[in-house]
Amino acid sequence: DMVYCGVYDNALDNDNYNLAKGFNYHQGPEWLWPIGYPELTNENGQFCSFSCETQAWSVSVVLEVLHDL
Template identity: 40%
Template structure:
Protein backbone atom coordinates (compact mmCIF):
# COMPACT_ATOMS: atom_id res chain seq x y z
CA UNK A 1 0.00 0.00 0.00
CA UNK A 2 1.39 3.33 -1.04
CA UNK A 3 1.88 5.86 1.75
CA UNK A 4 0.65 8.68 -0.48
CA UNK A 5 -1.65 8.87 -3.48
CA UNK A 6 0.35 8.87 -6.73
CA UNK A 7 -1.67 11.90 -7.89
CA UNK A 8 -0.41 13.96 -4.94
CA UNK A 9 2.17 16.62 -5.85
CA UNK A 10 4.59 15.28 -3.20
CA UNK A 11 4.37 11.63 -4.28
CA UNK A 12 7.65 9.86 -5.00
CA UNK A 13 7.39 6.10 -4.78
CA UNK A 14 11.12 5.41 -4.88
CA UNK A 15 12.84 5.79 -1.54
CA UNK A 16 16.60 6.29 -1.63
CA UNK A 17 17.97 7.34 1.74
CA UNK A 18 21.46 7.84 0.27
CA UNK A 19 20.26 10.46 -2.22
CA UNK A 20 21.60 13.88 -1.23
CA UNK A 21 20.88 15.82 -4.42
CA UNK A 22 18.90 18.95 -5.22
CA UNK A 23 15.43 17.36 -5.34
CA UNK A 24 14.04 18.45 -1.98
CA UNK A 25 11.10 16.05 -2.32
CA UNK A 26 13.45 13.11 -1.70
CA UNK A 27 16.85 14.35 -0.54
CA UNK A 28 18.05 12.86 2.75
CA UNK A 29 15.17 10.39 2.75
CA UNK A 30 12.46 13.08 2.80
CA UNK A 31 9.99 10.92 0.85
CA UNK A 32 10.01 8.06 3.40
CA UNK A 33 6.29 8.72 4.01
CA UNK A 34 5.54 10.17 0.59
CA UNK A 35 4.90 7.14 -1.58
CA UNK A 36 6.95 4.03 -0.77
CA UNK A 37 4.77 1.00 -0.09
CA UNK A 38 4.62 -0.17 3.50
CA UNK A 39 3.64 -3.80 3.98
CA UNK A 40 2.17 -3.50 7.47
CA UNK A 41 -0.65 -1.31 6.15
CA UNK A 42 -1.83 -4.24 4.04
CA UNK A 43 -2.55 -6.20 7.21
CA UNK A 44 -5.00 -3.61 8.49
CA UNK A 45 -6.60 -3.24 5.07
CA UNK A 46 -7.21 -7.00 4.77
CA UNK A 47 -8.49 -7.27 8.35
CA UNK A 48 -10.95 -4.43 7.69
CA UNK A 49 -12.21 -6.11 4.51
CA UNK A 50 -12.75 -9.32 6.44
CA UNK A 51 -14.42 -7.57 9.37
CA UNK A 52 -17.00 -5.82 7.20
CA UNK A 53 -17.71 -8.92 5.09
CA UNK A 54 -18.34 -11.26 8.05
CA UNK A 55 -22.09 -10.57 8.22
CA UNK A 56 -22.63 -10.79 4.46
CA UNK A 57 -22.41 -14.44 3.34
CA UNK A 58 -22.40 -13.59 -0.38
CA UNK A 59 -19.51 -11.15 0.12
CA UNK A 60 -17.61 -13.25 2.65
CA UNK A 61 -16.58 -15.99 0.23
CA UNK A 62 -15.26 -13.44 -2.28
CA UNK A 63 -13.42 -11.60 0.48
CA UNK A 64 -11.80 -14.78 1.82
CA UNK A 65 -10.68 -15.66 -1.70
CA UNK A 66 -9.29 -12.15 -2.26
CA UNK A 67 -7.36 -12.28 1.02
CA UNK A 68 -5.96 -15.73 0.26
CA UNK A 69 -4.82 -14.58 -3.19
CA UNK A 70 -3.24 -11.44 -1.74
CA UNK A 71 -1.45 -13.37 0.99
CA UNK A 72 -0.14 -15.91 -1.51
CA UNK A 73 2.03 -13.14 -2.98
CA UNK A 74 3.35 -12.42 0.50
CA UNK A 75 4.12 -16.12 0.96
CA UNK A 76 6.12 -16.18 -2.27
CA UNK A 77 8.09 -13.15 -1.06
CA UNK A 78 8.81 -14.82 2.29
CA UNK A 79 10.00 -17.99 0.58
CA UNK A 80 12.40 -15.97 -1.60
CA UNK A 81 13.76 -14.04 1.36
CA UNK A 82 16.92 -15.40 3.03
CA UNK A 83 15.39 -14.06 6.28
CA UNK A 84 12.05 -15.84 5.62
CA UNK A 85 10.28 -12.57 6.35
CA UNK A 86 8.70 -9.54 4.76
CA UNK A 87 10.46 -6.22 4.24
CA UNK A 88 9.62 -2.94 5.91
CA UNK A 89 8.69 -1.30 2.62
CA UNK A 90 9.06 -1.56 -1.13
CA UNK A 91 9.50 1.06 -3.81
CA UNK A 92 6.91 1.86 -6.46
CA UNK A 93 4.93 -1.18 -7.62
CA UNK A 94 6.66 -3.59 -5.25
CA UNK A 95 10.20 -3.05 -6.51
CA UNK A 96 12.81 -3.96 -3.91
CA UNK A 97 13.99 -1.01 -1.83
CA UNK A 98 17.65 -1.34 -0.89
CA UNK A 99 17.17 1.10 2.00
CA UNK A 100 14.40 -0.98 3.53
CA UNK A 101 14.94 -3.42 6.37
CA UNK A 102 14.84 -6.88 4.71
CA UNK A 103 12.49 -8.24 7.37
CA UNK A 104 10.39 -6.18 9.70
CA UNK A 105 8.47 -7.31 12.78
CA UNK A 106 5.39 -5.20 12.13
CA UNK A 107 5.18 -6.32 8.51
CA UNK A 108 5.13 -9.92 9.68
CA UNK A 109 2.94 -9.24 12.72
CA UNK A 110 0.18 -7.57 10.76
CA UNK A 111 0.08 -10.40 8.26
CA UNK A 112 -0.07 -12.91 11.12
CA UNK A 113 -3.05 -10.97 12.52
CA UNK A 114 -4.83 -11.36 9.16
CA UNK A 115 -4.11 -15.08 9.15
CA UNK A 116 -5.48 -15.40 12.69
CA UNK A 117 -8.69 -13.55 11.78
CA UNK A 118 -9.03 -15.51 8.55
CA UNK A 119 -8.68 -18.81 10.40
CA UNK A 120 -11.38 -17.78 12.87
CA UNK A 121 -13.80 -16.86 10.08
CA UNK A 122 -13.16 -20.06 8.15
CA UNK A 123 -13.51 -22.18 11.31
CA UNK A 124 -16.80 -20.47 12.23
CA UNK A 125 -18.12 -21.10 8.72
CA UNK A 126 -17.60 -24.85 8.93
Protein backbone atom coordinates (compact mmCIF):
# COMPACT_ATOMS: atom_id res chain seq x y z
CA ASP A 1 0.00 0.00 0.00
CA MET A 2 1.50 3.29 -1.07
CA VAL A 3 0.08 5.29 1.86
CA TYR A 4 0.89 2.78 4.61
CA CYS A 5 2.43 4.35 7.70
CA GLY A 6 3.05 2.07 10.65
CA VAL A 7 3.25 4.85 13.23
CA TYR A 8 -0.01 6.25 14.60
CA ASP A 9 0.13 9.74 16.11
CA ASN A 10 -3.26 11.29 16.80
CA ALA A 11 -1.60 14.56 17.86
CA LEU A 12 0.02 15.10 14.45
CA ASP A 13 -1.42 18.24 12.88
CA ASN A 14 0.19 18.98 9.54
CA ASP A 15 -0.69 19.17 5.84
CA ASN A 16 -0.20 15.44 5.18
CA TYR A 17 -3.78 14.25 4.63
CA ASN A 18 -2.79 10.59 5.07
CA LEU A 19 -1.41 11.11 8.59
CA ALA A 20 -2.79 14.32 10.12
CA LYS A 21 -5.23 14.11 13.04
CA GLY A 22 -4.80 10.34 13.25
CA PHE A 23 -6.24 9.69 9.78
CA ASN A 24 -4.10 6.56 9.39
CA TYR A 25 -5.84 4.80 12.31
CA HIS A 26 -7.16 2.09 9.97
CA GLN A 27 -4.41 2.51 7.39
CA GLY A 28 -1.26 1.73 9.29
CA PRO A 29 -0.85 0.48 12.84
CA GLU A 30 -1.28 -3.20 13.48
CA TRP A 31 -4.39 -4.36 15.36
CA LEU A 32 -3.49 -7.11 17.84
CA TRP A 33 -6.71 -8.30 19.45
CA PRO A 34 -8.49 -10.46 20.63
CA ILE A 35 -6.79 -11.04 24.00
CA GLY A 36 -3.68 -10.05 25.89
CA TYR A 37 -2.64 -7.23 23.60
CA PRO A 38 -3.43 -3.54 23.32
CA GLU A 39 -5.90 -2.24 20.76
CA LEU A 40 -3.12 -1.39 18.32
CA THR A 41 0.62 -0.89 18.19
CA ASN A 42 2.98 1.14 16.07
CA GLU A 43 5.23 -0.56 13.53
CA ASN A 44 7.35 -3.46 14.82
CA GLY A 45 5.18 -3.74 17.93
CA GLN A 46 6.25 -0.44 19.42
CA PHE A 47 4.00 1.03 22.10
CA CYS A 48 1.25 3.38 20.87
CA SER A 49 0.20 5.92 23.49
CA PHE A 50 -3.08 6.62 21.66
CA SER A 51 -4.28 3.03 22.03
CA CYS A 52 -6.55 1.36 24.61
CA GLU A 53 -4.95 -1.37 26.70
CA THR A 54 -7.79 -3.70 25.80
CA GLN A 55 -10.92 -3.44 23.71
CA ALA A 56 -14.44 -4.13 24.95
CA TRP A 57 -15.15 -6.69 22.21
CA SER A 58 -11.96 -8.54 23.14
CA VAL A 59 -12.95 -8.82 26.78
CA SER A 60 -16.52 -9.74 25.85
CA VAL A 61 -15.30 -12.70 23.76
CA VAL A 62 -13.41 -14.07 26.76
CA LEU A 63 -16.45 -13.57 28.99
CA GLU A 64 -18.69 -15.30 26.43
CA VAL A 65 -16.37 -18.32 26.31
CA LEU A 66 -16.31 -18.52 30.10
CA HIS A 67 -20.10 -18.26 30.20
CA ASP A 68 -20.50 -21.04 27.62
CA LEU A 69 -18.20 -23.37 29.56
